Amino acid sequence: IAGITQAPTSQILAAGRRMTLRCTQDMRHNAMYWYRQDLGLGLRLIHYSNTAGTTGKGEVPDGYSVSRANTDDFPLTLASAVPSQTSVYFCASSEWASGASYNEQFFGPGTRLTVL
Amino acid sequence: QKEVEQNSGPLSVPEGAIASLNCTYSDRGSQSFFWYRQYSGKSPELIMFIYSNGDKEDGRFTAQLNKASQYVSLLIRDSQPSDSATYLCASDSGYSTLTFGKGTMLLVSP
Numbered sequence: 001i002a003g004i005t006q007a008p009t010s011q012i013l014a015a016g017r018r019m020t021l022r023c024t025q026d027m028r029h030n031a032m033y034w035y036r037q038d039l040g041l042g043l044r045l046i047h048y049s050n051t052a053g054t055t056g057k058g059e060v061p062d063g064y065s066v067s068r069a070n071t072d073d074f075p076l077t078l079a080s081a082v083p084s085q086t087s088v089y090f091c092a093s094s095e096w097a098s099g100a101s102y103n104e105q106f107f108g109p110g111t112r113l114t115v116l
Numbered sequence: 117q118k119e120v121e122q123n124s125g126p127l128s129v130p131e132g133a134i135a136s137l138n139c140t141y142s143d144r145g146s147q148s149f150f151w152y153r154q155y156s157g158k159s160p161e162l163i164m165f166i167y168s169n170g171d172k173e174d175g176r177f178t179a180q181l182n183k184a185s186q187y188v189s190l191l192i193r194d195s196q197p198s199d200s201a202t203y204l205c206a207s208d209s210g211y212s213t214l215t216f217g218k219g220t221m222l223l224v225s226p
Contacts, residue, residue: 031212040218041218042204042216043160043216045213045215050211056211056213058213090159098211102167103148103208104162105162105214107160110159
């Protein structure tokens with residue numbers, strides 16, 4: 001089934017631990033994104049990648065890192081988790097072209113992360 | 117900082133009525149605008165996009181764009197209880213990214 005998968009579905013993590021959230025898409029999209037969604041704050045972009053081998057910072061990148069070794073995978077790493085990183089994390093992808101007027105982003109099912 | 121503003125709601129309408137959801141944006145350079153629907157506990161899904169001034173209709177949904185007023189709206193005709201969800205407005209931020217509003221919760225009562 002084509003789409004985006006995320007793992008784990010949910011996780012409870014002790015503060016200070018390292019955690020990698022996984023994201024894989026099989027649509028061969030060039031662009032991928034990580035968002036966090038918090039009550040009252042909406043969707044906020046953490047990091048993005050327009051193509052394999054490149055990444056960029058979004059609105060709230062501090063405490064997170066990403067890599068894009070290939071087209072399909074875009075893992076998000078929390079090097080030392082803190083309670084303020086408790087959130088729902090969504091990965092998304094799109095077929096983006098510079099100058100295009102249309103950039104539909106497809107979202108994965110999300111990862112619910114709790115940092116204690 | 118580029119911003120997209122939405123009323124958080126909830127917007128309550130009776131079944132069969134027209135629901136009107138509104139959004140304003142700060143970046144005059146934004147070209148494309150998107151409406152996503154998000155059911156509780158689920159991920160956002162695209163329902164409409166628009167990039168030309170005026171109206172765009174798709175079934176029961178109509179998106180309206182007024183670039184001079186920096187205003188986007190979504191009308192849902194013949195609202196159904198299954199339309200109850202949070203609606204996210206987004207604008208392109210340049211390059212490949214989108215800026216999302218915080219969403220408006222819509223409640224359609226039977």
